[in-house]
Amino acid sequence: MEYIKLIGVLVIILGFAFKLDTVAVVIISALVTALASGIDFTKFLEILGQGFMDNRMVSLFFLTLPMIGVIERHGLKESAVSLIQKLQNLTPGRIFDIYLLIREAASLFGISLQGQVQFIRPLINPMAQAAASVETKLTNKQVDRIKARSAATENFGNFFSQNLFVASAGVLLMASTMKSLGYKVSPNGIALYSIPVAVLTIVLVFWYNHMFDRQLLKEGKNND
Amino acid sequence: MTSLINNILTFFYMLIGATFLIASIESARDKTNSTRWGTATFWLIFAVIFGVGQWLPNAVVGALLLVIGALSLLKQVKVGHIKSLNKEVSEASAKRLGGWIFLPSIILAVTAILVAQFTPFGGQVGIGVAAIVSLIVAMWLTKAGGKTVYEDSQRMVRSVGSAGILPQLLATLGVVFTASGVGTVTAKAISSVFPVGNHLLGVVLYCVAMAVFTVIMGNAFAAFAVITAGIGIPFVVAQGGAAVVVAALGMTSGYCGTLLTPMAANFNTLPVALMEMKDPLGVIKQQAPIAITMLIIQIILMYVLAF
Numbered sequence: 468m469e470y471i472k473l474i475g476v477l478v479i480i481l482g483f484a485f486k487l488d489t490v491a492v493v494i495i496s497a498l499v500t501a502l503a504s505g506i507d508f509t510k511f512l513e514i515l516g517q518g519f520m521d522n523r524m525v526s527l528f529f530l531t532l533p534m535i536g537v538i539e540r541h542g543l544k545e546s547a548v549s550l551i552q553k554l555q556n557l558t559p560g561r562i563f564d565i566y567l568l569i570r571e572a573a574s575l576f577g578i579s580l581q582g583q584v585q586f587i588r589p590l591i592n593p594m595a596q597a598a599a600s601v602e603t604k605l606t607n608k609q610v611d612r613i614k615a616r617s618a619a620t621e622n623f624g625n626f627f628s629q630n631l632f633v634a635s636a637g638v639l640l641m642a643s644t645m646k647s648l649g650y651k652v653s654p655n656g657i658a659l660y661s662i663p664v665a666v667l668t669i670v671l672v673f674w675y676n677h678m679f680d681r682q683l684l685k686e687g688k689n690n691d
Numbered sequence: 692m693t694s695l696i697n698n699i700l701t702f703f704y705m706l707i708g709a710t711f712l713i714a715s716i717e718s719a720r721d722k723t724n725s726t727r728w729g730t731a732t733f734w735l736i737f738a739v740i741f742g743v744g745q746w747l748p749n750a751v752v753g754a755l756l757l758v759i760g761a762l763s764l765l766k767q768v769k770v771g772h773i774k775s776l777n778k779e780v781s782e783a784s785a786k787r788l789g790g791w792i793f794l795p796s797i798i799l800a801v802t803a804i805l806v807a808q809f810t811p812f813g814g815q816v817g818i819g820v821a822a823i824v825s826l827i828v829a830m831w832l833t834k835a836g837g838k839t840v841y842e843d844s845q846r847m848v849r850s851v852g853s854a855g856i857l858p859q860l861l862a863t864l865g866v867v868f869t870a871s872g873v874g875t876v877t878a879k880a881i882s883s884v885f886p887v888g889n890h891l892l893g894v895v896l897y898c899v900a901m902a903v904f905t906v907i908m909g910n911a912f913a914a915f916a917v918i919t920a921g922i923g924i925p926f927v928v929a930q931g932g933a934a935v936v937v938a939a940l941g942m943t944s945g946y947c948g949t950l951l952t953p954m955a956a957n958f959n960t961l962p963v964a965l966m967e968m969k970d971p972l973g974v975i976k977q978q979a980p981i982a983i984t985m986l987i988i989q990i991i992l993m994y995v996l997a998f
Contacts, residue, residue: 469876472876476873479864490857490860491760493860493863506870511753516750518867519740519753519859522863527815529855530822533822533840533844535796535847537826537830537835538832540784541780546785546789583961588966611969611970637911642814643862661943
């Protein structure tokens with residue numbers, strides 16, 4: 468029964484689905500997979516230890532944290548906020564456009580801000596709501612949609628540009644995993660092949676935001 | 692050259708170990724944390740593995756990781772209390788520095804790429820060198836001293852917490868899966884349904900599987916090791932697809948899944964709570980059209996660029 472080896476995949480799926488502690492789930496999955504495949508316990512410890520040592524490069528990004536911490540203490544967020552606050556007289560869609568650009572530029576330089584907490588709720592969402600209510604009074608549904616789109620913009624920017632930065636955890640994980648699987652892949656190469664995705668995201672989301680503005684405008688006319 | 696690079700990397704790993712040691716000390720001193728000893732042990736173990744791991748037998752490192760697993764399982768690891776930043780300091784400093792505060796980040800990215808591209812040391816050394824250079828620039832710019840760096844290092848490492856070590860653990864899981872033959876079994880199971888050798892079919896299979904697995908697990912990093920070993924390698928890379936393209940676009944296909952799933956709570960449900968939205972799936976609904984379109988784009992890009 469060869470398929471018993473897949474038990475670790477099942478452990479991962481169920482463990483993550485039931486939101487058990489992720490670190491524990493991963494280690495248990497490794498343990499049961501090895502035991503189910505007939506690897507003895509000592510051998511398992513060796514594979515686990517060596518696998519971890521061989522993949523230390525994935526954690527290289529920890530080295531960048533002291534610098535990020537220092538600039539965060541000295542006004543990184545405040546400077547970003549004042550940059551964004553300069554956006555006046557824009558439609559909600561335009562505000563989202565510009566936030567997306569700023570978010571992708573930040574990713575390119577390895578600045579990963581907790582966007583939802585630091586920028587979307589306190590800044591982008593109220594700015595977009597204010598911009599939208601210049602023309603018309605917003606319905607509850609529209610307010611909810613603006614909130615959702617603000618959060619979505621942060622996620623688009625975050626996910627479709629984070630691989631542009633060579634020292635991001637994702638890029639290092641890919642390079643290291645591919646190495647373990649026997650294929651040499653450089654972090655620079657991964658970042659390079661992530662450029663088309665980042666650019667296409669901008670094009671696509673700009674169009675999407677344009678439609679968002681048009682829909683708000685149309686609904687506003689119907690309200691009057 | 693290789694041994695020089697390895698020595699430099701070992702030095703960087705020891706530096707990482709030092710930041711973990713700092714996190715361990717400060718976790719132990721955090722009396723508000725009900726699990727401070729467990730948390731301190733957690734960081735101490737990683738400090739040992741990164742600091743002196745290369746001189747330990749692999750089985751010992753493996754055993755230490757099992758202790759980490761046990762501590763996590765028993766919920767003995769918590770972030771604890773982290774002193775919030777002084778708003779007056781950061782506002783005054785933001786006023787003084789303006790846009791210059793972004794300089795260290797730019798130096799970090801640019802140095803990392805330059806070292807990787809134009810020196811024989813390669814990308815990993817580049818990241819380490821860039822991190823140190825950019826830290827020095829940041830200290831000069833903000834006039835921060837050693838004490839501030841210590842404080843910010845422990846603050847950052849502790850607040851990143853166990854989530855920061857997860858990518859490396861997932862990569863390790865990939866190694867265990869490979870050693871156990873999980874990839875081979877998955878590949879065999881799938882190839883009994885789908886024929887191996889058709890480039891387009893392989894790409895579609897891999898990208899969609901990355902997205903679907905991420906929807907189920909809520910974490911593209913976790914899906915990556917499993918799906919790449921099981922589908923990406925046999926169905927795309929072994930058929931002549933370029934590994935670097937497959938990796939980059941495969942992971943992004945996973946991110947399309949992240950945008951579609953309530954399992955990715957930090958991204959899709961946290962904002963619902965933060966902004967008191969009525970519709971719990973509101974964020975996902977706004978993301979779905981882009982996520983699905985992007986998945987199709989990844990498939991086309993991979994098919995065109997990898998072969």
